[in-house]
Structure formats: C-alpha cells, structure tokens
Amino acid sequence: MTAHKHPPEAGQTADQGFVRHYLLYLLAAASEGVSTEFHAQVRARGVRVPEWRILACLADEDGQMVTQLAALALMEQSRLTKIIDQMADKxxxxxxxxxxDRRRVRVFLTATGRSLARELVEDARIHEAGIIDQISPAQAAILKHVLARIVALHGPEARPAGERRTTRPAEEES
Amino acid sequence: MTAHKHPPEAGQTADQGFVRHYLLYLLAAASEGVSTEFHAQVRARGVRVPEWRILACLADEDGQMVTQLAALALMEQSRLTKIIDQMADKxxxxxxxxxxDRRRVRVFLTATGRSLARELVEDARIHEAGIIDQISPAQAAILKHVLARIVALHGPEARPAGERRTTRPAEEES
DNA sequence: ATCCGGAATATGAATTATCATGTTTTTGCC
DNA sequence: GGCAAAAACATGATAATTCATATTCCGGAT
Structure with a gap:
C-alpha cells in the first residue's frame, strides 16, 4: 500500500510464483536464454536460425528426407519446405x-553448405562448452541425460505420428 | 515407425550425431515436446498459447508492467502489447x-481472467506432476535446479538490458 | 524552468509461420 | 491388375511475428 518506490508494490505474490518453478517454464526459459545467445553468432555469419538448424541436422546425416528432417529439426513440414527453398537458392x-520412392525428396548439403555447417557446429561446440563449464560438467552430464529421457518420452518420434499437431480447436466465440 | 524398409544409405553418420547430444538441442526438443503436449489442453479450453503464458504470469503477480511481463513471458514487448490487446477484447x-509513472501500463486480470488462469495453472500442475513422475521426482528436482541455474546465468534478467533484442548486430565478428 | 537523453508503450509495414488442401507416388487389398 | 487409402511434398491464403519507428513521459543537467 505505502510502498511508493519504483519496483514491485503489486499483487499478492505467493512465495516466488508458480511460473518460476514450473518445469515447462524452466525448460522454455533455459532454452530461450542459451539459444538466443548462440543465435547472435549464427546471424553474425549471415545465417538465419532455422537455416542453422537444418545445416546442423544435415551435417549429422546428409540426404535426409524432408519429413525426417522436419521432425528432427522440430519444425513443421510445410515450413521446412520453404526454408529448403531459400537454402537451395543460396x-x-x-x-x-x-x-x-519418388514421393520422397532428399536434401543434401552442397560443398558450401557443408563447410558452413562445419564452422557453425564448431562454434556451437565451443559455445556449449562454455555453458557446461559454468554449470559444472558433472551436472551437465546429468542434465543431458534427463533431457534425453524427456525427449525420448515426449519428443517428436515418441508421438503417435497422427496426432503431431491435431487438436480440436473448439472455436468458441467470445 | 521409422524407415523399416529403406536403410539409411545416406551420409557419414558419426555415432549418433552431434545434434542429438547438443545441449541447446536437447533443451529445445525437451521444451518443445512437453509443451506441445500441454498446449493441446490449453487450446482445448479455447485459449491460445501466448495467452496462457500471460495468464500464468499475471496469476503469479497481478498488475505487472508490460516490459516486465514481456521479459518474464519470454516474448518481445511489441508482441506482448498486441496479445494484451486481444486479451483485453476478450x-x-x-x-x-x-x-x-504514467509511461508505464500495468496489466491486471479480470475476474474471468483470474479464474481461467487458476484453472489452467491447476491443469499445468497436474500435467507437470505426470512428467516429474515419469522421470522420478529426485531427478526432476536436480533438473529444475540446474535449469534454474542456467536461467539465472543466461535468462532474460541476466542480459545487459540493452542487448535484449534491440539495435542491429552491427555486422561485426570478433 | 528548459532541454536532452532515455525509458515505456504503441503502431504499422514487411516478413514468417500456420493451416488446410492439392498433387503425385506408393502400398495394401480384393 | 485395379482401386482406395495413405504417405510425402508443395502451395497458397490467412494469421502471427518481427523490426523499425513514433509517441508520451520521466529525470537529470544546464
């Protein structure tokens, strides 16, 4: 009531809030935070973030089919198609x-693409090392392990393949 | 499910690839996976994902200013402004x-908003409990702890406040 | 007081992403 | 073999997001 400084003074703050302890929030915030950091480096090389993701995926395994690649890169197929278009232009x-199977389209790195991918992966490794260092390699190992488990349980390849985006919109007028 | 017909036949697959062990990927994939799951429930209630995020943030602390809220909700200010517009309409x-300080605009939940927020937070808690159960509460606790640390080091409030997303990168590489 | 820089939001044009659907090819079944 | 159904991609209209900038307001220095 009488707190007329600048900051909080607002609502009925419980302990420190639900959000800050919510697993899904922590995952999103951590991901966002570290990624944003690295993405600056990616853009500095003139590469857009979605392109970097594709480069990395293809560096791992060249010639993946579009659907595969989309699942791995965590993006929708139609979006990937468009990004591939641009990358092909470049x-x-x-x-x-x-x-x-002529329905399938396989995507391959060009020589340019491959060397760019290698450079960026190298940058990524360095950046990752910095983070792992900060949180101690031991904890990082545990972290990765648990994350991998979550991905195995809830990740792209863990979903019934038909409900990868299906929901009843339940369009209510408001 | 996966290509049980055609063998990879493709690229020079190392062990299982860089990407699948890369911390930033694991974070993104885990976040994506579990969030997508819950977002289905959110949409089922006729709420859009960004709206859910704001509701949750406001449930934690009502009357936050736009900038604050945007940082907490991990979204850009201009986007938040627009989402608030829509939520206000609803x-x-x-x-x-x-x-x-009349530059500041504080955002408050309406009665409707608050009860919707409560319901969704409750759903979120249940959903979260399910996940924590799968990966054992002990590991979950460690996971949250490490994630919180990463957020503290690399999260929104940890950035120099001027390079949060503004001003052109200046084309420089160091 | 007045001025100047910076903070907090809003706004609009340009870019991107999403959703539903179309086309082509393959598979399974009778 | 012929057909229906499903898989793999592409496409285009619609919706959401970004980026740069405008507007308003505060705080300190002159």
Whole structure:
C-alpha cells in the first residue's frame, strides 16, 4: 500500500510464483536464454536460425528426407519446405528425389553448405562448452541425460505420428 | 515407425550425431515436446498459447508492467502489447496506467481472467506432476535446479538490458 | 524552468509461420 | 491388375511475428 518506490508494490505474490518453478517454464526459459545467445553468432555469419538448424541436422546425416528432417529439426513440414527453398537458392543445399520412392525428396548439403555447417557446429561446440563449464560438467552430464529421457518420452518420434499437431480447436466465440 | 524398409544409405553418420547430444538441442526438443503436449489442453479450453503464458504470469503477480511481463513471458514487448490487446477484447485482462509513472501500463486480470488462469495453472500442475513422475521426482528436482541455474546465468534478467533484442548486430565478428 | 537523453508503450509495414488442401507416388487389398 | 487409402511434398491464403519507428513521459543537467 505505502510502498511508493519504483519496483514491485503489486499483487499478492505467493512465495516466488508458480511460473518460476514450473518445469515447462524452466525448460522454455533455459532454452530461450542459451539459444538466443548462440543465435547472435549464427546471424553474425549471415545465417538465419532455422537455416542453422537444418545445416546442423544435415551435417549429422546428409540426404535426409524432408519429413525426417522436419521432425528432427522440430519444425513443421510445410515450413521446412520453404526454408529448403531459400537454402537451395543460396546454394547451401540441393534436392534430389529418392530413387526407390519418388514421393520422397532428399536434401543434401552442397560443398558450401557443408563447410558452413562445419564452422557453425564448431562454434556451437565451443559455445556449449562454455555453458557446461559454468554449470559444472558433472551436472551437465546429468542434465543431458534427463533431457534425453524427456525427449525420448515426449519428443517428436515418441508421438503417435497422427496426432503431431491435431487438436480440436473448439472455436468458441467470445 | 521409422524407415523399416529403406536403410539409411545416406551420409557419414558419426555415432549418433552431434545434434542429438547438443545441449541447446536437447533443451529445445525437451521444451518443445512437453509443451506441445500441454498446449493441446490449453487450446482445448479455447485459449491460445501466448495467452496462457500471460495468464500464468499475471496469476503469479497481478498488475505487472508490460516490459516486465514481456521479459518474464519470454516474448518481445511489441508482441506482448498486441496479445494484451486481444486479451483485453476478450475481457481477460484490463490495462491501467501507473499513477507514479504514467509511461508505464500495468496489466491486471479480470475476474474471468483470474479464474481461467487458476484453472489452467491447476491443469499445468497436474500435467507437470505426470512428467516429474515419469522421470522420478529426485531427478526432476536436480533438473529444475540446474535449469534454474542456467536461467539465472543466461535468462532474460541476466542480459545487459540493452542487448535484449534491440539495435542491429552491427555486422561485426570478433 | 528548459532541454536532452532515455525509458515505456504503441503502431504499422514487411516478413514468417500456420493451416488446410492439392498433387503425385506408393502400398495394401480384393 | 485395379482401386482406395495413405504417405510425402508443395502451395497458397490467412494469421502471427518481427523490426523499425513514433509517441508520451520521466529525470537529470544546464
């Protein structure tokens, strides 16, 4: 009531709030925080974030099909298609349709794309090392382990493949 | 589910790839996975994801100023402004300008907004409990602790406040 | 007081992402 | 073999997001 300084003075703050202890928030905030940091480096190289993700995925395994790649890169197929278009324009990747199944389109790094990918992956490793250092390698190892488990349980390949985005919108007028 | 027909036949797969062990990827994938799951419930209630985030933040502390709220909710100020517009239309929140500093706009939950927020937070708690159960409460506790540390080091309030997303990167590489 | 820089929000044009659907190819079934 | 159904991508209209900038207001220095 009488707190006329600048900061809080507001609502009925419980302990320190639900949000700050909520697992999904912590995951999002941690991800956001560290990623934003690295993304600055990515952009500094003239690469957009979604492109970096694709480069990294392809550096791991070249010639993935679009659907695969989209799942791995955590993005929707139609979006990936468009990003691939742009990357193809920039000569970072090329498309080639699969021999055995011509519905499939496989995406390959060009020489340029590959070397760019290598550089960025190297940067990423360095950046990651910095973070792991800050939180102690031991804790980082545990962290990665638990995260991997969560991803295994709730990640892209863990979902029934038909409900990867399906929900009843339940359009209520308001 | 995965290509049980065609063997990879593709690239020079190292062990299992860089990406799948990369901390930033694990964070993003874990976050994505568990969040997508819960977001289905949110949408089922006719609430959009960004709205849910704001509701949760305001439930924690009502009457936050826009900038604060944006930082906490991990979104840009201009975006938040627009979301607040929509939420105000739906009578979930109201704006009131701060007495002491009239540049500031404080956002408050309406009665409707508050009860919706409560319901959703309750859902979130239940959902979270399910996940924590899967990965054992002990590991979950460690996970949260490490995540909180990462957020403290790299999160919104940990950044120089001038480089939070503004001003062009200046094309420089160091 | 007045001026100047910076903080807090709002706004609008340009860019991106999403959703539903279309096209082509393959598979499974009869 | 022929057909229906499903898989894999592409596309285009709609909606959301970003980026730069405008507007208003505060605080300190002159």
């Amino acid at each position: 000569k970072l990747v090329t498309r080639r349709s699969d021999e055995r | 009578k979930l929140v109201t704006r009131r300008s701060d007495e002491r």
